[in-house]
Amino acid sequence: MMSPHWNLAMNIEPSSEGLALAHCRQHFLLGPRGPLFPYRLLQAQGLPVLVEHMLGSFDGGPVRLLELESPVEVEGCSWRTLRQLMLESDAKTFQLLGYATQIGTWARQHRFCGSCGAPMMLLPGERAMHCAQCEEQYYPRLxxxxxxxxxxxxxxxxxxxxxxxxxxxxxxxxxxxxxxxxxxxxxxxxxxxxxxxxxxxxxxxxxxxxxxxxxxxxxxxxxxxxxxxxxxxxxxxxxxxxxxxxxxxxxxxxxxxxxxxxxxxxxxxxxxxxxxx
Ligand SMILES: NC(=O)c1ccc[n+]([C@@H]2O[C@H](COP(=O)([O-])OP(=O)(O)OC[C@H]3O[C@@H](n4cnc5c(N)ncnc54)[C@H](O)[C@@H]3O)[C@@H](O)[C@H]2O)c1
Ligand SMILES: [Mg+2]
Ligand SMILES: [Zn+2]
Missing domain, CATH: 3.90.79.10 (Nucleoside Triphosphate Pyrophosphohydrolase)
Known part of the structure; x- marks a missing residue:
């Protein structure tokens, strides 16, 4: 079995270095060099970011996910579905995109508590959303x-x-x-x-x-x-x-x-x- 080349590591030090993906409803923004952009470059676009997640490291550098409110146009880029990207990507990139899309979907769907409707916060050090009112945790859905x-x-x-x-x-x-x-x-x-x-x-x-x-x-x-x-x-x-x-x-x-x-x-x-x- 092939082992992943990227590691889940949420505690990577915050910095503006590294790479990032922009995702919205199973679509990724695609630039001239594929779906991975320098983080600074994406940040400078003023995108409608709903939430941001650290995904881990890929080829040694940190990778973030920007989950967008809508698939806005970015000059020189286009939007591609995960299915299209599966056909075009190597195995490790598809694995990264698959992971990113699951985290993005969960993050989008769990901003508010399904039980009481209150806004939720990310639990520090865990991939879980927390409702302070209900003391309930919501992990990514499988x-x-x-x-x-x-x-x-x-x-x-x-x-x-x-x-x-x-x-x-x-x-x-x-x-x-x-x-x-x-x-x-x-x-x-x-x-x-x-x-x-x-x-x-x-x-x-x-x-x-x-x-x-x-x-x-x-x-x-x-x-x-x-x-x-x-x-x-x-x-x-x-x-x-x-x-x-x-x-x-x-x-x-x-x-x-x-x-x-x-x-x-x-x-x-x-x-x-x-x-x-
Ligand atoms: N990796 C692979 O090789 C491979 C191949 C085939 C299917 N799949 C996946 O298997 C999964 C199930 O296959 P399927 O689509 O034939 O399922 P299915 O035969 O159960 O039928 C799909 C329908 O089930 C209902 N459904 C019940 N529980 C659901 C849930 N938890 N989420 C979404 N819909 C639910 C919906 O009405 C949906 O339209 C899908 O995610 C599909 O993408 C993977
Ligand atoms: Mg079926
Ligand atoms: Zn609640």
């Missing part, structure tokens, strides 16, 4: 989600959501609901989305996924019965594909791709892929 490759010998069940790029098929995924285990979620989502039953669940690996704040828990599961019935609206198509003839797959940074390539490698005796970090 949504556990399962992702599963359903297998039947040398075939795998892949599906398309109407949101996917043309031709792309992927594994099944879904959010864990209150009161259920991840295993129950796998069984339920597979039944709901494609109408089939699975058995012999095997946990493979996990991945932080910043769209918008999922923690993906990845499985392989064996087909146990039933015909494919598509869930209306959610699933546009689902089919069995032979491992020798797979359709276009999702991003190389996705655990979906990893689960498929890992199974193929194990069945066909190829070298196993590396887990995207």
């Amino acid at each position: 949504s556990p989600s399962m992702i599963v490759l359903v297998t039947r010998d040398d075939e795998v069940l892949l599906a398309r959501s109407p949101r996917f790029a043309a031709g792309v098929y992927s594994t099944l995924a879904g959010f864990v609901e209150p009161g259920e285990s991840v295993e129950q979620c796998v069984m339920r989502e597979v039944r709901e989305e494609v109408g089939v039953e699975v058995r012999h669940l095997r946990y493979i690996a996990s991945q932080s996924w910043p769209f918008p704040h999922s923690l993906m828990l990845g499985f392989h599961a064996e087909y146990a019965g039933g015909e494919i019935v598509l869930q209306p609206e959610e699933i546009e198509d689902a089919r069995w594909f032979s491992l020798a003839d797979l359709p276009p797959l999702p991003s190389k940074y996705s655990i979906a791709r990893y689960l498929i390539e890992l199974y193929r490698a194990r069945r066909l005796g190829f070298e196993e892929p590396l887990l995207p970090s």
Whole structure:
């Protein structure tokens, strides 16, 4: 597994040195040299900053996040979605942007207490917002989600959501609901989305996924019965594909791709892929 090149370190000494990202609702400001700007340069733009967070260090220097109220125009720059940047970035930059977008989203959504409505303050030394009235802490939100490759010998069940790029098929995924285990979620989502039953669940690996704040828990599961019935609206198509003839797959940074390539490698005796970090 690849180890991160940047470190979470909130206690970096305040100074106006280092780099910064400008983020607003899963979009990043992009300059001629990418999404990372000298902090001083961004500060000088008079941007509508909602909150500022120290993210950590990246290639040895501090990186801040400026969460903006709106995606204002900046000369010589444009705004790009995190999804576009995923396609254009190297792994460590995507990891930094994924982390930044989760912190920015949480910071934007937790300025006021959800219980009493009072303005909240950042707890010193922690990534948490604090309501003094309720004595309540709000940490960044994470949504556990399962992702599963359903297998039947040398075939795998892949599906398309109407949101996917043309031709792309992927594994099944879904959010864990209150009161259920991840295993129950796998069984339920597979039944709901494609109408089939699975058995012999095997946990493979996990991945932080910043769209918008999922923690993906990845499985392989064996087909146990039933015909494919598509869930209306959610699933546009689902089919069995032979491992020798797979359709276009999702991003190389996705655990979906990893689960498929890992199974193929194990069945066909190829070298196993590396887990995207
Ligand atoms: N990294 C990967 O390889 C990969 C691949 C596929 C999906 N995913 C992610 O898995 C997650 C779940 O997949 P899905 O979209 O198929 O889920 P899903 O099948 O549960 O359906 C999505 C719907 O569930 C509802 N929902 C329930 N709980 C929710 C919550 N906590 N947050 C948001 N919506 C919730 C919403 O109505 C939403 O439209 C998403 O974050 C998606 O981006 C990651
Ligand atoms: Mg789903
Ligand atoms: Zn409160």
